[in-house]
Amino acid sequence: MTAWTGEQLAKIEANQDLYVSPFREDGTTYGTPTQTWALVVDGKVYVRAANGPASRWYQAAITQKAGRVRVSGTFYDVTFEPAGTDDEAAIDAAYEAKYPGSSAVPIMQGDGPKSAAVVISPR
DSSP states (O other): OOOOOHHHHHHHHHSSOEEEEEBOTTSSSBOOOEEEOEEEETTEEEEEOTTGGGOHHHHHHHHHOEEEEEETTEEEEEEEEEOOSTTHHHHHHHHHHHSTTOTTHHHHTSHHHHTTEEEEEEO
16 A cells, blocks of 8 residues: 655645545546545545445445545545544544534534545555
8 A cells, every 4th residue: 555645645634625536337437526525644544425325436435446536636546445443533533623613524423424434545
């Protein structure tokens, strides 16, 4: 697994949105970009699906395990892996720190989005 550079992590952390495009079923065509909120926790990039595991982009990311993301006009080829539960509390805290006062934060900290969290790594 390749690691994000400090510059890349800073760009992701500084931007409000990250667009994910997991591969489609053919494994080569990128899906429609979906706006997400990316967080950086301990050098890892996390994203949760607001609509939980039923989210189409989440299902594609977990099934295809690769695609690309766009942040601030830059594209990165990436892999997607289930986030698990180890960093849940840190991810919850990162949502509060990055998006203070947003009414969407409690939604993103709910059971559905927590169960649809991915770690995004460069490939």
